[in-house]
Amino acid sequence: MLTIADHKFTSRLLVGTGKFSSSRIMKEAIEASGSEMVTVALRRVNLDDPGDDIMSVLDRKRYIFLPNTSGARDSAEAVRLARMARASGGSDWLKLEVTPDPRTLLPDPVETLKATEILAGEGFKVLPYMNADPILALKLQDAGAVAVMPLGAPIGTNRGLLTRFQVEIIIEQARVPVIVDAGLGAPSHAAEAMEIGADAVLVNTALAVAADPVRMAKAFAMAVEAGRFAFEAGLGRAQVHAEASSPEAGLDFLS
Amino acid sequence: MPDFEANSLIDFKAPDFREITDLVYRCNSADVDSALSKERRSIRDLAALLSPAAAEQLPAMAARAAELTALRFGRAIQIYAPLYLSSFCANHCRYCGFSAENKIERRVLTIDEAEREALLLAERGFNHLLLVSGEAPAKMGVEYLEELVGRLRARFASISIEIQPLGEADYRRLFKSGVTSVAVYQETYDRDIYEKVHLAGPKSDMIYRLATPARAAAAGMREVGLGALLGLSDWRCEGVSLGLHLAWLRRHYWQTALTVSFPRMRPAAGDFEPMVSVGESDLAQLLFALRIFDHDVGLLLSTREEARFRNGMIGLGPTRYSAGSCTAPGGYSNPDQQGEQFAIDDQRTIDEVCRDIRARGFDPVRKDWDTVFQQAV
Numbered sequence: 001m002l003t004i005a006d007h008k009f010t011s012r013l014l015v016g017t018g019k020f021s022s023s024r025i026m027k028e029a030i031e032a033s034g035s036e037m038v039t040v041a042l043r044r045v046n047l048d049d050p051g052d053d054i055m056s057v058l059d060r061k062r063y064i065f066l067p068n069t070s071g072a073r074d075s076a077e078a079v080r081l082a083r084m085a086r087a088s089g090g091s092d093w094l095k096l097e098v099t100p101d102p103r104t105l106l107p108d109p110v111e112t113l114k115a116t117e118i119l120a121g122e123g124f125k126v127l128p129y130m131n132a133d134p135i136l137a138l139k140l141q142d143a144g145a146v147a148v149m150p151l152g153a154p155i156g157t158n159r160g161l162l163t164r165f166q167v168e169i170i171i172e173q174a175r176v177p178v179i180v181d182a183g184l185g186a187p188s189h190a191a192e193a194m195e196i197g198a199d200a201v202l203v204n205t206a207l208a209v210a211a212d213p214v215r216m217a218k219a220f221a222m223a224v225e226a227g228r229f230a231f232e233a234g235l236g237r238a239q240v241h242a243e244a245s246s247p248e249a250g251l252d253f254l255s
Numbered sequence: 256m257p258d259f260e261a262n263s264l265i266d267f268k269a270p271d272f273r274e275i276t277d278l279v280y281r282c283n284s285a286d287v288d289s290a291l292s293k294e295r296r297s298i299r300d301l302a303a304l305l306s307p308a309a310a311e312q313l314p315a316m317a318a319r320a321a322e323l324t325a326l327r328f329g330r331a332i333q334i335y336a337p338l339y340l341s342s343f344c345a346n347h348c349r350y351c352g353f354s355a356e357n358k359i360e361r362r363v364l365t366i367d368e369a370e371r372e373a374l375l376l377a378e379r380g381f382n383h384l385l386l387v388s389g390e391a392p393a394k395m396g397v398e399y400l401e402e403l404v405g406r407l408r409a410r411f412a413s414i415s416i417e418i419q420p421l422g423e424a425d426y427r428r429l430f431k432s433g434v435t436s437v438a439v440y441q442e443t444y445d446r447d448i449y450e451k452v453h454l455a456g457p458k459s460d461m462i463y464r465l466a467t468p469a470r471a472a473a474a475g476m477r478e479v480g481l482g483a484l485l486g487l488s489d490w491r492c493e494g495v496s497l498g499l500h501l502a503w504l505r506r507h508y509w510q511t512a513l514t515v516s517f518p519r520m521r522p523a524a525g526d527f528e529p530m531v532s533v534g535e536s537d538l539a540q541l542l543f544a545l546r547i548f549d550h551d552v553g554l555l556l557s558t559r560e561e562a563r564f565r566n567g568m569i570g571l572g573p574t575r576y577s578a579g580s581c582t583a584p585g586g587y588s589n590p591d592q593q594g595e596q597f598a599i600d601d602q603r604t605i606d607e608v609c610r611d612i613r614a615r616g617f618d619p620v621r622k623d624w625d626t627v628f629q630q631a632v
Contacts, residue, residue, distance in 0.1 A: 043623060102551070
């Protein structure tokens with residue numbers, strides 16, 4: 001069972017709430033995914049408004065809400081947004097996103113680390129979105145992150161687990177759960193991440209822009225489960241270090 | 256022209272329309288095929304997509320633009336409204352209803368009046384506000400905006416300005432007061448035409464205007480909007496120029512989000528006739544081409560265009576729609592207000608626009624930013 005910050009999850013699939021064609025489709029897709037943790041962009045919701053189109057359709061008791069700081073371009077903005085969200089009745093959970101390049105939305109390692117240090121110190125359960133850099137993962141973990149979220153590929157690209165080799169090292173080294181976030185465009189990508197030992201994956205675009213988001217959510221749920229089963233069954237142990245494949249030298253001269 | 260792109264990216268200056276014309280009109284259908292099949296596209300590819308040869312492949316372009324837009328922006332359209340603050344203007348621009356020599360009823364809203372108009376828009380459900388004015392700094396300057404934005408920022412997710420070009424220090428001040436983004440349309444990138452239509456006033460300095468988006472970006476604005484007024488010069492060449500400008504800004508101000516608007520010339524006081532005609536399929540081609548060239552640029556389609564066209568374009572590239580707009584200062588509180596900048600063609604209310612967006616399987620998003628990003632610490 002997946003445990004993040006002492007909280008237990010049956011599902012290893014996290015989903016995002018952006019880009020859907022309507023809040024009704026979003027709700028149905030999230031239900032079909034079986035997910036227990038959903039991320040919501042703070043810029044997109046109005047926490048003070050009970051009638052907010054996203055927050056009002058999702059059952060707050062059923063899901064852990066993981067507010068994210070999408071749009072923040074430095075640590076100061078992310079920290080301000082996080083504090084504001086908690087003050088308006090939010091929880092300690094936080095998906096930290098610091099993306100200074102509005103084009104690629106790639107995460108800023110320096111500012112993400114800085115914000116993690118501050119927010120973890122203030123009692124937030126910080127899950128930082130990060131590039132698949134193993135040293136950064138260790139530093140974020142040491143700074144108090146309750147999980148790390150390396151990207152498979154840039155957000156919205158559907159390219160899959162392009163960072164596989166780096167993610168394998170992160171999985172091998174991390175004490176906290178590793179959740180592959182961003183770039184997973186097909187259920188097979190999610191299965192691949194799970195097969196190499198990721199603790200969970202987060203998917204949004206692939207569901208939201210599918211012709212049938214609800215069915216696609218179900219497909220991802222099945223793939224995540226299949227990938228996890230395969231990992232537990234002993235498949236795909238991460239081979240970080242190359243195995244010597246040198247030919248055997250002749251040792252006939254030994255007496 | 257091997258150096259064409261490199262030169263343009265070194266220091267953005269008014270592009271040479273003759274060179275661009277040459278580039279665009281030499282493209283054939285093979286160039287269009289190649290541009291469509293690539294992952295990353297150069298200015299040459301953009302020229303191919305804007306060429307007459309590409310007109311035959313409009314359905315393929317639309318499909319590619321739709322796919323790219325869905326991946327990057329999702330099935331969503333952001334909703335905004337313009338708020339006209341002042342119709343005073345020191346410029347003589349032949350095409351504009353606010354032009355200094357036009358005898359129209361001029362008005363600048365007091366800050367109280369402007370606030371009332373804005374709150375009316377907030378009540379109607381708008382969270383993204385665009386403040387618009389003519390160029391008359393004595394009537395409406397930075398202090399005015401600072402005070403107004405200070406009053407409004409708690410009520411709106413984002414506040415953008417489309418006013419006279421300012422210096423970097425002024426943009427910095429306004430950013431601090433809560434302005435999120437700046438739109439400055441070049442009107443035309445064609446030097447000869449620019450001189451012919453901008454007869455007098457500060458706007459006749461083309462180079463200063465051309466450098467304005469860069470000043471706004473340097474001042475820290477989150478987003479900068481470009482645009483060409485369609486109807487002045489060859490739209491295909493304006494499209495290539497917009498692409499060059501986007502690419503240059505991306506290289507130099509990588510933290511700034513970029514948008515493009517597509518103002519097609521509308522009837523206005525002064526009875527200026529468009530110098531070239533730009534049809535709906537031309538506008539569609541321009542929009543698709545820019546989306547395929549730059550996957551991440553926000554594309555705005557305003558109420559200058561009629562409902563049928565705007566409904567048809569949902570999902571094919573645009574990311575933001577205005578709704579229920581009035582282009583005369585004071586027009587929201589007083590619907591009979593005279594003195595508009597131009598006539599609008601889509602009279603639907605915000606609720607009607609949202610309903611039509613939903614009917615096409617897209618989500619009309621009323622809030623997608625937060626002033627908390629910019630709050631003074």
